[in-house]
Amino acid sequence: MQCAESERTFDKYAEIAQDLSLAEVRRWKSEHPGAKAIGYFPVYAPMEIIQACGMLPVGLNGAGDRLDIQYADARFGSFICSIVKTTLEMAMTGHLEPLDGLLFSTICDSARNLCYVLKRNFPHMYLDFLHLPHNPGSPAAVEFLRGEYARLQQQLEELGGCSATPEGLRHAIALYNQNRALLRQLYALRAAAPHLLRTWELYTLMRAGNFVPVETHNQWLREALEELPARTGKPRDSIRVVIEGSFCEQPPLDLIKLMEEAGCYVVDDDFILGRRWFTEDVPLDGEPLTALAESYLNRAVYSSVRHDFRNPRHKALVEKTRRLNGQAVILLIAKFCEPAYFDYVLFKRELEAAGIPHLLLEFEEKAFTFERLRSEVETFVESLLFD
Amino acid sequence: MRFAAGVDVGSTQTKAVIMEDNGGGGPRLVARALVDTGAHVQKAAEHGFLAACREAGIPAQEVGFVVGTGYGRYKITFGNAQMTEITCHARGAAFLCPGTRTVIDMGGQDSKAISIGAQGEVLDFVMNDKCAAGTGRFLENAADVMGISLDEVGPLSLQGKQPVKITTVCTVFVESDILSYLAQGKKPEDILNGVHLAIARRTVSLARRVPIEPQIALTGGVARNIGMVRALEQVLGANLQVSAEAHFTGAIGAALFALEKMDQSFESAIWRPAHA
Numbered sequence: 235m236q237c238a239e240s241e242r243t244f245d246k247y248a249e250i251a252q253d254l255s256l257a258e259v260r261r262w263k264s265e266h267p268g269a270k271a272i273g274y275f276p277v278y279a280p281m282e283i284i285q286a287c288g289m290l291p292v293g294l295n296g297a298g299d300r301l302d303i304q305y306a307d308a309r310f311g312s313f314i315c316s317i318v319k320t321t322l323e324m325a326m327t328g329h330l331e332p333l334d335g336l337l338f339s340t341i342c343d344s345a346r347n348l349c350y351v352l353k354r355n356f357p358h359m360y361l362d363f364l365h366l367p368h369n370p371g372s373p374a375a376v377e378f379l380r381g382e383y384a385r386l387q388q389q390l391e392e393l394g395g396c397s398a399t400p401e402g403l404r405h406a407i408a409l410y411n412q413n414r415a416l417l418r419q420l421y422a423l424r425a426a427a428p429h430l431l432r433t434w435e436l437y438t439l440m441r442a443g444n445f446v447p448v449e450t451h452n453q454w455l456r457e458a459l460e461e462l463p464a465r466t467g468k469p470r471d472s473i474r475v476v477i478e479g480s481f482c483e484q485p486p487l488d489l490i491k492l493m494e495e496a497g498c499y500v501v502d503d504d505f506i507l508g509r510r511w512f513t514e515d516v517p518l519d520g521e522p523l524t525a526l527a528e529s530y531l532n533r534a535v536y537s538s539v540r541h542d543f544r545n546p547r548h549k550a551l552v553e554k555t556r557r558l559n560g561q562a563v564i565l566l567i568a569k570f571c572e573p574a575y576f577d578y579v580l581f582k583r584e585l586e587a588a589g590i591p592h593l594l595l596e597f598e599e600k601a602f603t604f605e606r607l608r609s610e611v612e613t614f615v616e617s618l619l620f621d
Numbered sequence: 622m623r624f625a626a627g628v629d630v631g632s633t634q635t636k637a638v639i640m641e642d643n644g645g646g647g648p649r650l651v652a653r654a655l656v657d658t659g660a661h662v663q664k665a666a667e668h669g670f671l672a673a674c675r676e677a678g679i680p681a682q683e684v685g686f687v688v689g690t691g692y693g694r695y696k697i698t699f700g701n702a703q704m705t706e707i708t709c710h711a712r713g714a715a716f717l718c719p720g721t722r723t724v725i726d727m728g729g730q731d732s733k734a735i736s737i738g739a740q741g742e743v744l745d746f747v748m749n750d751k752c753a754a755g756t757g758r759f760l761e762n763a764a765d766v767m768g769i770s771l772d773e774v775g776p777l778s779l780q781g782k783q784p785v786k787i788t789t790v791c792t793v794f795v796e797s798d799i800l801s802y803l804a805q806g807k808k809p810e811d812i813l814n815g816v817h818l819a820i821a822r823r824t825v826s827l828a829r830r831v832p833i834e835p836q837i838a839l840t841g842g843v844a845r846n847i848g849m850v851r852a853l854e855q856v857l858g859a860n861l862q863v864s865a866e867a868h869f870t871g872a873i874g875a876a877l878f879a880l881e882k883m884d885q886s887f888e889s890a891i892w893r894p895a896h897a
Contacts, residue, residue, distance in 0.1 A: 605692060606731075606748060613707040617743040620708075 240461060244435040247454070248487065251441035254300050254324065258445040259332045262290050270334035270394050272360075275321065275345055276482040277539050278508040279337050279364070280383055280526055282516075285406035285448065286398035287390040292333060293444030295484050295506065296320040299602045301327065309351055310344075315570040316599045317483035318344045325352055335360030335393060337386075340368070341482060341539040342572050360393050362386060370531040370542050379527035387523070403522035409448045411515040416455035418510065421502065423459070425558050428474070428499035429467040431458075434490045437505050441484070444506070470497075473618050476560040477503035478551055478581065481537055483568035485597045489604050493564070496608060497615035501558045504537070511535060538573040547577065548584035555590055562591040562618060564611070569598045591618060624651070624679060625686045625883060627875025629706060630666050630693030633729030633757065634658055634842060636869050637669035639677040639684065640876040648716070648880055652676035653869050662693040670699065686883045688875040692730075704878055706871045707735055707746050713874030714838040715741025717864035722834035725824060725853065725861075726870070727843035729757040734828035741874070747830040756820075757843045759792045763816045766799045767809055774813050775848030781814025795819075813848065821852035838862040840870035 250258055259271050271290040274281070281291040297320035305326040306319035324330050336359065338349040349363050365382055367375040391397050417440060424431040439458060443451035477493075481504045493500065516529040534540060536547040555563055563585055567574040578594065585592045593614040595607055623643070629636040639652040654672035658665045666689065674681045681699075689697035690709040697703070706726070714724040715737060724735040736745040749756065764771045785802050789795055795816065802812045837859055843849050844867035854861050866873060 609692070609705045609707065610746075610748060613705040613743060613746060616704055616708040620742065 240465065243457075244438060247442040248434070248438040250445055251295075251438045252298065252300065252487065253445070254297055254329050256292070256329070256332045256445065259290060259292055262447065263332060266290075271332055272335045272337060272390070273330060273333040274337040274508075275339070275348065276317070276506070276508055277341055277537065278339065278366070278511045278530075278534075280386070280530075281448070282403060282406040282410050282526060283383060283387050283398065283523075284337075284390060285409065286402040286522075287387065287394050288396050288398075289334075289390065289394060290447060293441075293506065293508065294321055294324075294330075294336075295441060295444065296599045297324050297329070298484075298486055299600045301329070303600075309355075313570055314344050315483055315568050317568070318348045320600065322348060322351060322355075325356065335362065335390075337362050337364060339364040340366050344570075344572070345482075360389070362389055366530065366540070368541055370540070371544055375531050376524065376527050379530055380523050383523045383527055400522055404518050406448075407516050407522060407525065408518060409452065411512075411518075412452050413443070413448050413455070414510055414512055415515065416452060416459065419459055420455065420462075421510070423462060425501040427469075428472075428501060429469045430465045431462050432491075433494055433500040433503065434487055437490055437503075438487070440506055440509055443509060471619060472497045472499040473561045473615055474499050474501045474559055476501060476551070476555045476558065476563045477505070477566050478563055479538070479565045479567040479571070479574040479578075480505050480597075481507040481539065481574070483571060483599050485566055485568075486599060486601060486604075488602070489597055489607060492604050492608050493611055496611040497619065498564070498611065501560050502554060504535075507535060507537060538577045548580045551581055552584055552588045552590065555585075556588075560590070562593070562614070564614075565592060565594045567594065567596055569596050623880070623883060624677070624684045625876050625879035626670060626673060626684045626688075627709065627872040627877070627879055628666050628670050628687060628689050628691075628697055628700065629709065629869070629871035629875060630658060630662055630669075630689065630691040630696065631706075631728055631842070631871070632658065632692055632731070635665040635669040635691070635693070636872040637666075637673040638869050638872040638876050639673050639679070640873070640880060642880045648877055650866065650869075650873065650876075652678075653866070653872070655868070658693065662696040663698060666693060666697045667699065670697075686879040688879040688882065690871050690875040701879070702882060704875060707733055707748075708743055709871045709874030709878065710840050711735050711737040711743045711746075711874065712741040712877050713870035713872070714840055714864075715739075716873060716877055717840075717866055717870060718836065718838045718862040720836050721838040721862060723828070723831070723837040724870075725828055725837060725839050726841040727756060727824065727839065727849065728841040732756050732824055732827065732841075732843075734824075734831050734833075736831040736834070745831045747827055749827055756792075757841075759795065759820055760816070760843065760846065760849070762792050762795060763799060763813065766796050767803070767812070769809070775817075775846035775850075777810050778813035778817045778848035779810075779851060781808065781810035781812075783808075783811050783814075784818050785812050785815035787815045787819035789819075814852075817846075817848045817852035818856065820849065821856040824853065825856045833857070833859075835859060836862050838864070838867075838870075840864075840867050842868050844868060 273292045284291040296317035306322040475498045536550040637654045656669045687700040689700035689703045694703040710726045714721045726733045839861045
């Protein structure tokens with residue numbers, strides 16, 4: 235693939251990733267008359283169950299600066315994060331019309347209330363709230379979560395007038411296992427040669443997958459993996475950074491680009507973390523819902539919204555940074571994001587003890603000027619490069 | 622003779638300096654120029670640079686390296702490199718006031734606190750948020766409302782004996798606070814004293830997010846305001862180092878980096894593509 239052609243491909247992914255009209259979802263539905271599409275709010279959702287019911291899982295990541303807020307400010311306080319407001323705004327302005335239902339989970343109070351504010355405003359829409367266990371070390375956690383998944387499956391079957399078979403679930407798990415494995419390979423490629431795969435490209439490629447069938451996305455990921463190593467490029471003087479904190483609300487694309495322009499090679503991030511939720515394949519043998527539940531508890535990434543005291547996340551962040559030869563960590567946190575800010579103290583203390591430089595950057599998905607953030611990132615890079 | 626320039630394109634004013642390093646005695650400040658930035662950022666940078674060259678009595682071609690800094694640094698088309706004003710203020714403050722460990726930079730539209738090492742390297746820093754509270758703009762508004770010139774507000778504030786309480790640090794709302802006090806018949810010096818203390822408290826609370834270690838240097842255009850210096854010292858409970866060149870600290874830091882970079886290969890530092 236020539237470089238210019240490759241650029242055009244990633245521009246296409248960026249367009250799909252940021253498309254508020256959900257054109258790809260509309261197209262899928264027109265090609266599958268009567269089939270349903272189910273949106274899910276970050277961070278994690280068992281996409282396999284939605285897929286096995288013959289439905290299209292659609293990942294929601296807010297509306298960025300592409301939608302003016304007219305309704306959501308009247309329904310949420312000024313201290314609520316942008317993604318909650320823009321998601322509600324999308325619903326109030328008809329942007330979620332192609333979706334037949336929405337799925338939420340226990341990540342924070344704002345997201346929980348978003349589900350119920352939507353219920354009040356759209357009483358006839360299918361809205362479900364998944365209770366993910368807070369204590370993964372409990373012996374009852376697998377059974378509890380399996381019960382939640384079975385309830386979700388039943389609700390979806392009723393909505394779609396279909397039934398998900400164990401074979402169908404295993405097939406869906408296999409497809410998403412492939413998807414996650416391919417993403418892991420791309421992340422490894424970027425960590426090894428960040429000059430060959432820019433972060434905004436990896437990000438938009440991953441995010442575009444929120445709107446298309448997993449089979450299509452797997453194909454895109456395979457194409458990228460085949461074509462990227464042929465790219466030529468000279469490494470620049472940059473610092474290798476790990477980005478942490480953007481697991482729910484996503485930073486604007488221009489901010490991601492800015493970080494690379496300012497002299498950062500991003501060697502890992504937690505953007506759209508739900509797509510990379512498992513660190514290894516979900517087992518295909520055994521009962522599928524149990525395998526999914528057991529994997530959530532025992533094979534998942536560390537996260538500020540998944541409390542696993544067996545593998546403390548502040549230790550995991552330091553371990554990951556060292557393993558990837560990261561020189562610094564940028565804590566890129568959405569304004570008013572409680573889970574990320576609660577963890578900031580934890581991360582800051584651990585990073586300082588480990589002697590890893592860090593920078594706190596606050597963003598809002600709806601922001602469109604970044605001069606102050608640019609100065610902060612550039613100063614941080616300068617302070618490390620000219621040490 | 623080797624000349625280098627630093628051009629600091631700030632939101633309100635553009636500062637340009639020429640420095641030389643003749644091998645012995647270390648870098649020396651040769652000339653400085655100050656122009657209003659206005660709406661034409663690129664032109665302001667050029668005017669500032671050329672004015673500094675004229676002041677130094679050298680043609681622009683004699684300047685071996687130019688480092689641009691400040692919010693308009695990417696608009697300096699003739700510059701060889703850009704660095705942030707935080708990095709440059711740290712370096713400049715260490716040059717102007719050796720022994721500095723904390724820099725408080727108060728500019729026209731923003732303020733910053735920087736924790737620095739012995740060589741002027743940035744250890745930690747914090748910037749104010751989007752609004753102009755705690756900046757020169759706040760003082761300008763106060764001066765406008767009271768109908769006095771910006772140069773007068775500092776000295777006048779020192780005469781205040783009973784500073785009024787300013788309840789807001791919002792640059793817009795402070796007008797109504799001041800108007801209320803004027804209507805109540807409060808003395809202008811007491812109002813200004815209160816305004817300066819309000820900004821000082823706001824700035825110091827920002828600075829407390831980085832370790833405040835002595836010595837503390839005040840840099841930026843607001844450092845010329847003696848009322849602000851005293852108010853900050855009162856709130857901090859410590860003396861401030863204020864160089865006569867404090868206004869040019871960022872440009873001086875940029876010129877010091879430019880002197881160093883003249884000796885380095887072009888690829889040896891980060892050269893960011895010009896954007897925007």
